[in-house]
Amino acid sequence: MLTDVLQARPAGLDDVLALVDGLDDALVHGLARLDDTRAAALEAVAAAFGGSPLAGRAADAIGKIVAGTVTDEHLAALAGCRVALLGAAHDALLAGLDAAAGRVREPYRAATGTAEPSPLAAGSRSWLRELAIAGWRGVDHELAAGGAQTVQALLAQPSQRRLAVLLDGFSAELRAAAPVATMPRVPVRRWADLWTRALVLSQEGLPAEPSAPVGGRLLILGADLHEHPTAFRCQVHGLLETGGAVRLVRTSVAAAKVDTISGPSAWRMLAAFPVLLGALAEHRCVEVSGMRLTAGGDLVWDEGAAVAVAGESADPFTTARVLLAGAVASSPAPLDRHPAAIAEPVLLEAGGFDTATGRLPAAGPLTAELVASATACLGLLRFDGGGWAVQPLGVQATVRKKQLAVHTGDWALGPTDAKAAKAEEAAGGAVEVLRERAGRLLRK
Amino acid sequence: MTSEVVAYERHSAAPVIAPVRPRKLAKVPFVELAEGRLQGVVSSGSDVERVYVSSITAAEHGLSCNTNNNRPCGGLGGGSRPCNHLKALVEAAVAQYGMERVARYLKVEPPAGEPDLWPALRPAAAPQRAAEVFSSFLRHLAYLEVPPSTDPLPDLQWFPATGREAR
Ligand SMILES: [Zn+2]
Numbered sequence: 001m002l003t004d005v006l007q008a009r010p011a012g013l014d015d016v017l018a019l020v021d022g023l024d025d026a027l028v029h030g031l032a033r034l035d036d037t038r039a040a041a042l043e044a045v046a047a048a049f050g051g052s053p054l055a056g057r058a059a060d061a062i063g064k065i066v067a068g069t070v071t072d073e074h075l076a077a078l079a080g081c082r083v084a085l086l087g088a089a090h091d092a093l094l095a096g097l098d099a100a101a102g103r104v105r106e107p108y109r110a111a112t113g114t115a116e117p118s119p120l121a122a123g124s125r126s127w128l129r130e131l132a133i134a135g136w137r138g139v140d141h142e143l144a145a146g147g148a149q150t151v152q153a154l155l156a157q158p159s160q161r162r163l164a165v166l167l168d169g170f171s172a173e174l175r176a177a178a179p180v181a182t183m184p185r186v187p188v189r190r191w192a193d194l195w196t197r198a199l200v201l202s203q204e205g206l207p208a209e210p211s212a213p214v215g216g217r218l219l220i221l222g223a224d225l226h227e228h229p230t231a232f233r234c235q236v237h238g239l240l241e242t243g244g245a246v247r248l249v250r251t252s253v254a255a256a257k258v259d260t261i262s263g264p265s266a267w268r269m270l271a272a273f274p275v276l277l278g279a280l281a282e283h284r285c286v287e288v289s290g291m292r293l294t295a296g297g298d299l300v301w302d303e304g305a306a307v308a309v310a311g312e313s314a315d316p317f318t319t320a321r322v323l324l325a326g327a328v329a330s331s332p333a334p335l336d337r338h339p340a341a342i343a344e345p346v347l348l349e350a351g352g353f354d355t356a357t358g359r360l361p362a363a364g365p366l367t368a369e370l371v372a373s374a375t376a377c378l379g380l381l382r383f384d385g386g387g388w389a390v391q392p393l394g395v396q397a398t399v400r401k402k403q404l405a406v407h408t409g410d411w412a413l414g415p416t417d418a419k420a421a422k423a424e425e426a427a428g429g430a431v432e433v434l435r436e437r438a439g440r441l442l443r444k
Numbered sequence: 445m446t447s448e449v450v451a452y453e454r455h456s457a458a459p460v461i462a463p464v465r466p467r468k469l470a471k472v473p474f475v476e477l478a479e480g481r482l483q484g485v486v487s488s489g490s491d492v493e494r495v496y497v498s499s500i501t502a503a504e505h506g507l508s509c510n511t512n513n514n515r516p517c518g519g520l521g522g523g524s525r526p527c528n529h530l531k532a533l534v535e536a537a538v539a540q541y542g543m544e545r546v547a548r549y550l551k552v553e554p555p556a557g558e559p560d561l562w563p564a565l566r567p568a569a570a571p572q573r574a575a576e577v578f579s580s581f582l583r584h585l586a587y588l589e590v591p592p593s594t595d596p597l598p599d600l601q602w603f604p605a606t607g608r609e610a611r
Pocket residue numbers: 496498509510517518519520527528529530
């Protein structure tokens with residue numbers, strides 16, 4: 001049963017996480033200031049790769065870093081070690097989950113080509129190197145702001161959006177926390193994660209993600225919403241009925257925004273996707289044709305290749321009850337494997353389940369109170385902070401003797417609750433005010 | 445170290461930035477705590493083409509206020525008394541970030557429950573920063589012109605949208 005695996009810990013997991021913690025602690029104080037304890041922690045990471053294909057590079061790079069030479073190449077090897085450790089943790093956790101849930105997962109189809117390199121990646125690498133040398137505790141206003149120019153340049157290139165959005169969110173946190181030396185606590189794992197991912201994405205010769213066109217009927221399970229000061233993203237988890245099979249897929253629409261546009265108003269920034277947002281708000285299924293599905297299970301949304309099926313409604317709970325158990329899942333790309341990247345759709349019924357309410361978005365109607373009174377819950381199984389938890393995406397609940405179903409994406413076309421709609425109307429004025437200012441000032 | 449701090453430190457999704465509170469933007473379209481200053485842009489009451497660029501330095505409380513065309517603000521006499529733009533800027537910052545965060549950034553400790561930040565500040569004149577602040581505002585506005593993306597963006601798993609946790 002699912003609950004059993006959630007309590008079991010894969011063999012070796014704690015050892016791997018201890019190695020990662022040692023590496024992360026070195027980044028807190030900076031690679032320029034490694035004392036004996038932190039140097040030993042880094043050497044333990046190198047030793048863990050003895051006998052693996054990374055052995056030579058890991059030992060060489062970490063030896064040089066400990067000796068005081070921190071180059072881009074050494075940092076790339078250090079980041080590679082961290083990716084490999086957490087990738088192994090991810091694979092063990094996901095294998096346990098699949099066994100418990102009876103989920104069938106296709107192996108990853110290896111890439112044949114490489115992604116287009118960007119000349120801007122050098123700017124990103126150099127800022128990330130300065131951060132690693134100074135350590136989080138050494139981040140002041142100036143160093144925190146040091147990535148800004150690279151981010152602006154990356155944002156102007158659609159092919160570099162992934163790195164741009166990541167660096168932008170990361171640098172906003174550093175700016176908000178600067179001077180970090182005075183912070184009572186530092187998000188050690190988190191910043192090491194973000195730094196590592198950004199550094200890996202800034203390398204040249206990264207494998208391209210393979211994809212192939214697909215068509216079929218997309219049935220929505222739920223919407224997972226993501227936000228940082230300058231990004232809002234709706235990631236839909238769903239089942240794609242295609243060629244006689246049912247596949248577990250995700251599809252994503254993201255917009256740039258600013259911090260003062262938040263809550264339900266953030267949906268306004270996604271107005272370019274009426275078919276997907278309409279399907280979410282109205283619980284409809286969608287016919288797609290010729291959309292690209294990546295090897296990792298991401299359906300690259302194309303508004304022009306999607307048609308909401310008129311008159312046909314699709315209740316996510318019905319979809320999950322009928323089809324989720326038999327759906328085939330995908331494996332994430334090797335560089336994307338990390339315990340915190342696990343987000344597996346699950347259906348929980350009959351109560352008695354643990355839910356985490358730290359990821360309930362203000363942009364949707366699902367509240368902690370509703371989750372607490374749920375009789376059934378559709379959510380994402382996640383692993384973070386050393387344990388499993390379910391992030392609710394939708395619940396069935398009985399409130400004042402009435403059966404309700406509430407989902408995070410219900411307000412995709414605007415709040416359906418009168419009070420929330422009025423508040424959104426007032427807050428949504430922010431979008432118009434800023435657009436008016438932009439129109440007047442930007443084109444001078 | 446408490447177990448709570450340890451849990452925070454070993455959490456990939458540990459929250460760092462508190463979401464800003466919604467506020468009306470017509471009068472003060474832009475506020476930020478950045479580069480060691482509370483800074484922002486205040487709309488002119490009389491001319492839609494004009495904005496005032498106002499800032500207060502974090503520790504010295506150095507005030508500056510200029511138009512976007514670099515004219516000094518007439519209301520900021522001598523520099524030690526705030527003009528209406530600076531007053532509006534502080535009011536907007538408190539509405540957006542909360543009194544505590546703004547006070548911490550400006551390194552002051554107003555008495556608990558005090559709704560006005562000005563008595564705690566010791567204002568002085570400061571060199572103007574209109575060009576930097578105005579370009580920061582233009583960069584802010586430029587986000588509204590960035591086209592949406594359908595790339596899978598896997599790193600956003602680290603940035604959950606929040607705001608409805610149990611109170
Ligand atoms: Zn003024």
